[in-house]
Amino acid sequence: MDPSRHSDALRAAQMYYLQDLTMDAIARELRTSRSTVSRLLSSARDSGLVQIQIRNPLDTGPELEGMIRRHYNVDVHVVPVLETLNEAETLDRVAMQAARTIGPIVDSNAIIGVAWGSTLSAVSRHLTRKITHDSVIVQLNGAGNMHTTGITYASDIMRRFGSAYGARVEQFPVPAFFDHAGTKTAMWNERSVQRILELQAKMSIAIFGVGSVDADYPSHVYAGGYLDESDLNILATSDVVGDVATVFFRGDGSSDGIVLNERSTGPSLAQLRQVRRRICVVSGESKINGLRGALTAGLATDLILDEATARRLVDFEGLAAASG
Amino acid sequence: MDPSRHSDALRAAQMYYLQDLTMDAIARELRTSRSTVSRLLSSARDSGLVQIQIRNPLDTGPELEGMIRRHYNVDVHVVPVLETLNEAETLDRVAMQAARTIGPIVDSNAIIGVAWGSTLSAVSRHLTRKITHDSVIVQLNGAGNMHTTGITYASDIMRRFGSAYGARVEQFPVPAFFDHAGTKTAMWNERSVQRILELQAKMSIAIFGVGSVDADYPSHVYAGGYLDESDLNILATSDVVGDVATVFFRGDGSSDGIVLNERSTGPSLAQLRQVRRRICVVSGESKINGLRGALTAGLATDLILDEATARRLVDFEGLAAASG
DNA sequence: GTCCGTTCTGCACGTTTGTGCATAGAGCTT
């Protein structure tokens, strides 16, 4: 881009946001039209030059947040949404706010693990640009299935993250689930795969949604041809409530003995918990069971969710009592 | 304040800044009028709920900044100001932008050393609120002189810092200069003084302007009855170019053998250099000599100054050559 | 209860801002 335009954008942003001048005054100084200033500012905003963040003082925040925070020990961001909004609109709002909340967390030299799914897809569409150096986006779990290699869907998400943060993108070109655990073991010894696994092991940030087995609109994983009849039966009979990055867990947060996980390509829950910043984005009340499992399992350090779901989370089993 | 108003402000801020809704839409959701939303947002901004910051990518910044940064190894923020502005207006702009630049740097548990003077006074008037816990504002140097105890002037500055950040304020109730070095030695052994000195030793942030001996409008120190005729003579004959917190230095950054410093109450340059974040605010070209000395002495890690002064700093002795 | 002072609210108005559109200009090809 024209460097002088960039520097004009910077000047304009400083004068507008830091000195409270009007666009008119800035235009006169920059010897251009007011509309150009308006556009400069908007480009400054979505190129990440201007960072706007909301910090809600932990202690004065609304009750909802406090309760969830105390009970699950996560940093909560409740997204206010009108109750009349439909599922898709809610997801869009949550995704938008999630994208902007993530922005300030991302920094240079970060290794960022990203899952895929409808939630992450929505988030990826709303990312605001922020220039970082030597960051890497690494895919958390494979995306292929019986019908497609899943490449385009997941890779679109990855690519958007990569270009928003100027980061290198490392895809994980394996199916979501192997048919045979043995194949996974073999692949995991391949050097091409190990490169990805090593990156994952060094992740400083992980971003994921949750799948919930009983969601009204089941996640891709449960509906998209990833699992066959017998797999679904296994899930149904093993108390599994949901998944994160195609790794399943029960309501109590445990995941031991769930055979499907041996064929899954996502990081184990234990490995995920090693990551310093683990950001979970959830939209839609019907994911509540999966969400509760994920929180109980301690998978998230940061939780971004819509207000209605937050409320249900609190209502559940008198969680409110824990706040007294 | 009404807690529900606070939480409304938070909701409004999230919807406005993070979801790009219009105030109108937010008003409908909050069941109030648009004007109320406008006011909620403005209260959210100046209560520090909304943080807006400009991060200019170090490598793409305008030439001016790059040159100064490389030469003096400081983080530079050049404040764009119209050249036609007068001294006072420039100071106001610089102070405003300085205040907002400082905001994001301040955090809980910080011990913040603050000097006094016309620059700091202006900055203190533009601070935006930000709630922190267990922060302390500590006065860097005494403010008393022959005519007044200096209490109100300096303490106003301190108080504003304190209330902006919700911090405890520790004043330093001594004169700016002792008449006799021996008195200083004695006082420095007083426990009440030692408490302040210990706080200063633990500072994580220091904020100060610079005085310049030859400034058009001399700093308070040189004009306000702090020094008598013979003191000024000493300064004139010892190559002193300026001061930071009433500690003097020469153009080459040295301060050894300047006798006045033995009676001054500010932290020694060596002590100041221990502080992790040292923010220097300068407005007005006539401070250029003092500024150059301070930078040469390595007193600042962050420099906020107006464009004209920045340009002069670069023009000086072909500093531009250093950028090639 | 009434009174008074303070704070909050919505309205109305003027100001400030975003954006579709037509045009000018830059860069590239032939």
Place this chain on the structure above:
DNA sequence: AAGCTCTATGCACAAACGTGCAGAACGGAC
């Protein structure tokens, strides 16, 4: 140089916004 495409600009209009003001609501004091 002419012709082309693509981007940036300014205009003009509509949308969004800030704020003085008058009235409503609140919270003591008596």
